[in-house]
Amino acid sequence: MPIKPLCAYCGNSENLKSHQVREMMFVTGEEFLYVECPNCGSLTLCDVPDDLSPYYPKEYYSFLPLVKSSIGKNVLKEMRYGLYKMTGKNFLSPVFGEWFDRIKPAKSAKIGDLGCGNGQLLYEMYAAGFKDLRGFDPFIESDFRLGNKLSLQKKTIFEVDGKYDVLMLHHALEHMPDPIKVLEYCFGLLNSKGHLLIRVPVSDAKVWKDEGVAWVQLDAPRHLHLPSVKGLNNLAKQVGFECKEVAFDSTGFQFWGTELVKMGKPLSKVEDTAVFSRQDLARWRKKAHLYNKKSVGDQASFYFYKP
Numbered sequence: 001m002p003i004k005p006l007c008a009y010c011g012n013s014e015n016l017k018s019h020q021v022r023e024m025m026f027v028t029g030e031e032f033l034y035v036e037c038p039n040c041g042s043l044t045l046c047d048v049p050d051d052l053s054p055y056y057p058k059e060y061y062s063f064l065p066l067v068k069s070s071i072g073k074n075v076l077k078e079m080r081y082g083l084y085k086m087t088g089k090n091f092l093s094p095v096f097g098e099w100f101d102r103i104k105p106a107k108s109a110k111i112g113d114l115g116c117g118n119g120q121l122l123y124e125m126y127a128a129g130f131k132d133l134r135g136f137d138p139f140i141e142s143d144f145r146l147g148n149k150l151s152l153q154k155k156t157i158f159e160v161d162g163k164y165d166v167l168m169l170h171h172a173l174e175h176m177p178d179p180i181k182v183l184e185y186c187f188g189l190l191n192s193k194g195h196l197l198i199r200v201p202v203s204d205a206k207v208w209k210d211e212g213v214a215w216v217q218l219d220a221p222r223h224l225h226l227p228s229v230k231g232l233n234n235l236a237k238q239v240g241f242e243c244k245e246v247a248f249d250s251t252g253f254q255f256w257g258t259e260l261v262k263m264g265k266p267l268s269k270v271e272d273t274a275v276f277s278r279q280d281l282a283r284w285r286k287k288a289h290l291y292n293k294k295s296v297g298d299q300a301s302f303y304f305y306k307p
């Protein structure tokens with residue numbers, strides 16, 4: 001007998017709405033069943049393939065090499081980050097500026113990036129003067145270290161140990177089974193007064209309401225679940241976190257990616273000016289900004305806090 005589907009975020013099994021979603025990154029022609037929860041609005045993949053590895057071919061993980069900058073350039077990056085913190089001027093912001101504005105970690109804070117890829121984000125933090133950076137990713141080729149300040153290790157989240165002041169999951173949670181186990185494990189890894197930053201696609205997206213199963217960030221079957229803001233906040237609260245803020249950070253990708261899905265074209269990760277006009281791409285970037293303001297963009301940053 002098939003197992004009764006449950007919402008991955010609130011556990012509800014009643015009145016779930018079914019959606020057949022096509023694999024859209026490589027256009028394999030396969031379809032997968034997702035259920036939408038009427039309680040919290042989250043989406044859960046029901047028929048998870050026994051072996052997901054064919055959906056993560058080598059090119060998916062062919063991380064670009066980490067780009068290191070010169071010592072002189074790193075001195076400038078640290079000065080620039082100092083100026084940014086003093087002035088708040090956007091043009092001075094490093095890639096992590098907005099997140100750290102809210103979290104305000106000390107330079108000595110122990111920071112972990114779960115699903116760190118090539119580690120470029122941690123490297124930019126290192127360049128800005130952070131001193132205790134740890135990245136983990138089961139798909140990197142080998143471990144990497146820069147003195148005591150930065151290390152990358154080939155590990156899954158559940159192999160991580162130690163205590164952290166800040167943990168980050170950038171578009172990683174939706175690829176991991178059992179979001180509650182991930183949140184509980186992160187809670188255990190954090191020091192009290194620690195911060196957990198989670199960036200994920202969210203089903204509050206207007207593009208999901210408007211375009212349905214063509215929504216590019218469904219990404220069947222790699223995205224095992226897609227929370228609503230309500231669904232993820234409730235789950236985090238259940239684990240013991242306080243939610244400090246949810247900031248929508250969607251981009252034009254939700255529009256041009258969804259257009260590619262509708263055309264039946266495989267996805268590229270960068271704006272393709274051979275397919276879309278520069279005017280359209282600019283219009284979509286503007287529209288994403290507007291959607292974020294209205295809390296209907298298709299992805300968000302969650303700032304959780306361990307009291």
Ligand SMILES: [Zn+2]
Pocket residue numbers: 007008009010011012037038039040041042231
């Ligand atoms: Zn639910």
